[in-house]
Amino acid sequence: xxxxxxxxxxxxxxxxxxxxxxxxxxxxxxxxxxxxxxxxxxxxxxxxxxxxxxxxxxxxxxxxxxxxxxxxxxxxxxxxxxxxxxxxxxxxxxxxxxxxxxxxxxxxxxxxxxxxxxxxxxxxxxxxxxxxxxxxxxxxxxxxxxxxxxxxxxxxxxxxxxxxxxxxxxxxxxxxxxxxxxxxxxxxxxxxxxxxxxxxxxxxxxxxxxxxxxxxxxxxxxxxxxxxxxxxxxxxxxxxxxxxxxxxxxxx
Numbered sequence: 001x002x003x004x005x006x007x008x009x010x011x012x013x014x015x016x017x018x019x020x021x022x023x024x025x026x027x028x029x030x031x032x033x034x035x036x037x038x039x040x041x042x043x044x045x046x047x048x049x050x051x052x053x054x055x056x057x058x059x060x061x062x063x064x065x066x067x068x069x070x071x072x073x074x075x076x077x078x079x080x081x082x083x084x085x086x087x088x089x090x091x092x093x094x095x096x097x098x099x100x101x102x103x104x105x106x107x108x109x110x111x112x113x114x115x116x117x118x119x120x121x122x123x124x125x126x127x128x129x130x131x132x133x134x135x136x137x138x139x140x141x142x143x144x145x146x147x148x149x150x151x152x153x154x155x156x157x158x159x160x161x162x163x164x165x166x167x168x169x170x171x172x173x174x175x176x177x178x179x180x181x182x183x184x185x186x187x188x189x190x191x192x193x194x195x196x197x198x199x200x201x202x203x204x205x206x207x208x209x210x211x212x213x214x215x216x217x218x219x220x221x222x223x224x225x226x227x228x229x230x231x232x233x234x235x236x237x238x239x240x241x242x243x244x245x246x247x248x249x250x251x252x
Contacts, residue, residue, distance in 0.1 A: 004068055045220070090167050103138050133240040173202075
């Protein structure tokens with residue numbers, strides 16, 4: 001199976017002499033094509049820092065990060081911008097939609113920037129809108145739709161370019177339980193049917209139970225790793241709660 005992401009000895013240090021804080025320490029990580037991985041751990045453990053360095057938003061202090069065969073450490077800003085647009089899809093907690101564009105225009109924006117033909121754009125938007133159940137709201141503006149619909153729009157925009165890796169940062173954090181479930185079911189279906197590779201940072205055990213593998217970070221290091229395998233989602237959810245409790249208690 002193809003390796004999509006490989007991180008070797010990744011470190012992230014903040015501060016200077018005498019006042020140094022190691023946010024990440026010697027992280028080794030490999031993500032294969034078609035995996036749905038969750039990153040969990042106590043507050044301040046390094047979850048978001050890890051996502052930021054793996055997604056090229058931040059630069060590690062040391063180590064190597066290879067995504068889809070390309071070494072991203074040392075890339076110039078223009079190269080990184082092109083790489084993000086072509087290889088990565090981002091889903092943020094706060095949606096990051098443009099209010100002046102319709103749902104449809106928000107979704108197709110990355111394709112328009114990449115000068116994809118209009119006929120191909122139309123086909124891709126229709127397909128992704130069906131996947132996320134937002135066909136009926138394509139002509140509406142973000143301020144006319146619910147939080148759940150905004151997040152499904154944001155997810156559609158992240159996936160429309162067929163990225164090598166989809167990175168989701170607390171994607172259900174601002175959603176009610178029904179909207180969160182709808183989004184997670186759509187991501188799970190995308191992972192199963194399209195073999196999409198997804199890495200999701202979450203503090204929520206329920207959201208994490210949709211993943212196939214979970215890495216628990218503690219004190220900037222990968223502390224525990226669990227796999228869903230043949231377990232039901234309910235059984236995996238309970239296993240996640242047990243690990244969280246051993247790391248420091250509950251949904252943290």
